[in-house]
Amino acid sequence: MKRSQTVRMQVQRVVLNSRPGKNGAPVPEHFRLEQVTLTPDLKDGEVLVRTLYLSVDPYMRCRMNEDTGAEYLTPWQLSECVDGGGVGVVESSRCSSCIVGDVVTSFNWPWQTCAVITGSGLQKLDPQLVDGHLSYFLGAVGMPGLTAMLGVREKGHVTKGAKQTMVVSGAAGACGSIAGQIGRLEGCVRVVGICGSDEKCKALVEDLGFSAAINYRHEDVPARLKESCPDGIDVYFDNVGGAISDSVIAQMNKGGHVILCGQISQYNKDVPYPPPLSEEIQENLRSKNITRERFMVLNYMDKTDAALWELSQWVKSAQIKVLETVVNGIENMGVAFCSMMTGGNIGKQIIKISE
Numbered sequence: 001m002k003r004s005q006t007v008r009m010q011v012q013r014v015v016l017n018s019r020p021g022k023n024g025a026p027v028p029e030h031f032r033l034e035q036v037t038l039t040p041d042l043k044d045g046e047v048l049v050r051t052l053y054l055s056v057d058p059y060m061r062c063r064m065n066e067d068t069g070a071e072y073l074t075p076w077q078l079s080e081c082v083d084g085g086g087v088g089v090v091e092s093s094r095c096s097s098c099i100v101g102d103v104v105t106s107f108n109w110p111w112q113t114c115a116v117i118t119g120s121g122l123q124k125l126d127p128q129l130v131d132g133h134l135s136y137f138l139g140a141v142g143m144p145g146l147t148a149m150l151g152v153r154e155k156g157h158v159t160k161g162a163k164q165t166m167v168v169s170g171a172a173g174a175c176g177s178i179a180g181q182i183g184r185l186e187g188c189v190r191v192v193g194i195c196g197s198d199e200k201c202k203a204l205v206e207d208l209g210f211s212a213a214i215n216y217r218h219e220d221v222p223a224r225l226k227e228s229c230p231d232g233i234d235v236y237f238d239n240v241g242g243a244i245s246d247s248v249i250a251q252m253n254k255g256g257h258v259i260l261c262g263q264i265s266q267y268n269k270d271v272p273y274p275p276p277l278s279e280e281i282q283e284n285l286r287s288k289n290i291t292r293e294r295f296m297v298l299n300y301m302d303k304t305d306a307a308l309w310e311l312s313q314w315v316k317s318a319q320i321k322v323l324e325t326v327v328n329g330i331e332n333m334g335v336a337f338c339s340m341m342t343g344g345n346i347g348k349q350i351i352k353i354s355e
């Protein structure tokens, strides 16, 4: 008599070890690597996926808190597998929409080397869109690219021929590096980036075509803004909030537009989102009739497919250049996340899990 054999696989996963506390910075020790045994006996509708690339993103800081402060974000649970954006390949399938070899993605990909996932929660990807650079699906041709493109288009009021000046904070990061390039492509005559190192400033100007870049850690931001934006600032893509954003807003022109994308400088503080502005800055916005609307990429899902296609064409034609910082190995997820939160990345922070 033939006995059916149950195949067992040893896989690695990352779980949440502890929480930083609402006013604390995350450290790698908040995460823990575990070995687990996977028995990939698939049920109907399930697929076995092998993880290729994982993403670490600033919003994950909120998921480390027991209360994320946002109704669309669920908290990560202690001792449970952490999840986020990921790309992988289907190894076996009992789901009619996925076949072996498909490249797939999800916003809720487990931080696990291989996993059994419900196939209906996966989106199929076309590797040709990124000329085989599958990690781009987590960056320039993924959620951060969409955020940059749709943020500029929906809230930036960039108009060809209007000779606008755009400033981008967090400019050398995943969203910021794309947002500045889109600002230029959409018609801004001057795009100035603010970021945290000279190396990043150099990359912005020499590789990505920014007009100027300011290192906020070592330079006088208001003085450098005056110098590099002689006609004032019309559009501000705000990734960071806090003192940097106050300096930018103070130099904005009448009728300008702030794209309120993120406020990373405040994410380790127990403040509501968006964090309250000082009375002075609020008055500045009011008196100059500057819009500052919150932008949420999740609210534009109907525009995703067209926008991703457009981004892919811009990347293929090198009109948009892509910067990435790639770290290898699932054991480095926590390190990579904390590094990204403190500026260790140029461009999108990617973790490569397998070939």
Ligand SMILES: NC(=O)c1ccc[n+]([C@@H]2O[C@H](COP(=O)([O-])OP(=O)(O)OC[C@H]3O[C@@H](n4cnc5c(N)ncnc54)[C@H](OP(=O)(O)O)[C@@H]3O)[C@@H](O)[C@H]2O)c1
Pocket (backbone or CB within 6 Å): 057, 058, 059, 143, 144, 147, 170, 171, 172, 173, 174, 175, 176, 194, 195, 196, 197, 200, 239, 240, 244, 260, 261, 262, 263, 264, 265, 266, 295, 296, 297, 298, 340, 341, 342, 343, 344, 345, 347, 348, 349
């Ligand atoms: N609204 C949406 O739908 C949406 C979607 C995606 C992302 N976002 C937001 O967009 C922003 C950028 O996200 P991303 O994924 O592109 O991350 P990222 O820019 O690739 O990485 C985060 C960067 O933030 C900078 N940073 C960290 N602490 C800072 C501080 N105190 N002051 C100034 N800069 C600081 C660091 O660069 P430096 O070296 O320059 O400090 C770091 O590299 C975040 O605020 C995020 O929450 C919003």
